[in-house]
Amino acid sequence: MAPSKKPKKTLTDKEFTRISRALAEPRRFQMLRDISAGEGGCCACVDMPQRGDVSAATLSHHLKELETAGLVELVREGKYMKIVFERDVYDAYVARLAQL
Amino acid sequence: MAPSKKPKKTLTDKEFTRISRALAEPRRFQMLRDISAGEGGCCACVDMPQRGDVSAATLSHHLKELETAGLVELVREGKYMKIVFERDVYDAYVARLAQL
């Protein structure tokens, strides 16, 4: 079968809450915005526009938070980190919000 | 001029963040869900399904948080409180999320 797409139609309540919390931090939302803007996967904490504002540790922490929420996938790529936006998860979240 | 509708197309960053935070608390989101379900304006802290779970004070606090975020309007109606869901604000929020 085609391995192309995970449907991920529905989020559990726990996932939903995690995403809400992840998005509730302005810096994190901004990061996600930047990530989603970079087409095939944005690269590296250090290259993120926010850098300079916060320490690498903080950035790393936020990134992990986004990952835990499932909004992002972090892929080690040699020395750097590839950050992949999980649009299906995000869309599922927005869709659920829109239901209300 | 017609006083019927506030357009409220755009949210400031501050408003956006406030709403995100308001929604990030599961109890609060559930409250909003209940409120939006009750057609012409849900009535009273005490009548909310959540009652029993949390104290009146906590409920009041959450309600005010929703109000501060602009998601809800609280109208004193004699002894009771009418809670009006501000759908235009909510929709503006979701729309902004969807833009990403």
Added chain:
DNA sequence: CAGTCAGTTAGACGTTTGTCTAACTATCGA
């Protein structure tokens, strides 16, 4: 008016969260 019922305010308390520094791991290039 006195009592009751709906909701708010104030203050306290423990938990979670965002941030930092410092020390660590891992990868690449000279």
Added chain:
DNA sequence: TCGATAGTTAGACAAACGTCTAACTGACTG
């Protein structure tokens, strides 16, 4: 192999948050 660069982990700390109880305000009702 050594040093630099990218990122993580651990631990500390202050600020924000959710919750409670207790005391208050305000409105209806006997």
